[in-house]
Amino acid sequence: MMAQPEIRVHRIDTGRITLNVREIGVGTPAVFLHGITSNSAVFDPLLFGLKERFRCISVDQRGHGLSDKPDSGYGAKDYAEDLVALIRTLNAGPAVVIGNSLGARNGIEVAAMAPDLIKCVVAIDFTPYIEKEVFDALEARVKAGDRIFRSRKEIEVYLRDRYPLMPPDAVRRRAMSAYREVEGGFKPLASPKAMALTAAGLRDDLRPAFTKVTRPVLVVRGALSKFVSAAALEKSRQLRPDFPVLVVDNVDHYVNEEAPDVIIEAILDFTARI
DSSP states (O other): OOOOOOOEEEEEEOSSOEEEEEEEOOSEEEEEEOOTTOOGGGGHHHHHHHTTTEEEEEEOOTTSTTSOOOSSOOSHHHHHHHHHHHHHHTTOOSEEEEEETHHHHHHHHHHHHOGGGEEEEEEESOOTTOOHHHHHHHHHHHHHTOSOBSSHHHHHHHHHHHOTTSOHHHHHHHHHHSEEEETTEEEESSOHHHHHHHHHHTTSOOHHHHHHOOSOEEEEEETTOSSSOHHHHHHHHHHOTTSOEEEETTOOSOHHHHOHHHHHHHHHHHHHTO
8 A cells, every 4th residue: 555645844935924834736736724823734634635636735824833923914915915925936826725714814815916826715614794793702712722731632622622523633633733842831833922913803804805806716614603604604695696605514613624525525626617
């Protein structure tokens, strides 16, 4: 039996910011963008599932993972300009962009900003019209996660409580990839200041970019999502009735981690039709 090819982990100096990426596969470039406080490793099941069809490039976005963590610049335009610089540096356009949460927002923004670099976007569980109380709760969770954990096991217990529908392998992947060892235990790799600024920036109005984007967009929602309500999704449908919508049963906000096979199939089907 042949060994599974390894994901190449390396840092890319874009001339604007240095970003850490995980890369595998050949074919059409596909850029994967994680959610707030997360990192590029959460997409590993998708990378392995799509590597025969795509050149998969999963990114630690600014302030996250092993990428640079500047003191400022965490608005939608900042993230989008990073992605423009990365795609151009890697000569990876036009690219399919697959994003969850923050990554979905950033995918929409970059498609509106630089449509020549984007083939299409799969926007997982982030739309316009997200309610204020949802962002209030997110900021509280982000702040609560900035702490020292005594062991990887304690991290896993915390993550299982925070993400009750996430499979054990996905929880372990987060526990192993998103924390660094410090004196007394482990702390998140994501910068606390960057996370606070990013959470505040997520409140910015996505409607202008959502309205402007001309590239095909697949909107995905977890049927049990507490982040994108059914009402927010319906208003987004009315704003862009041309965007196909996929609602995935029995999953919450982290659709790509909770149902990776469904998302792999959706990406293959969507990209084959455009």
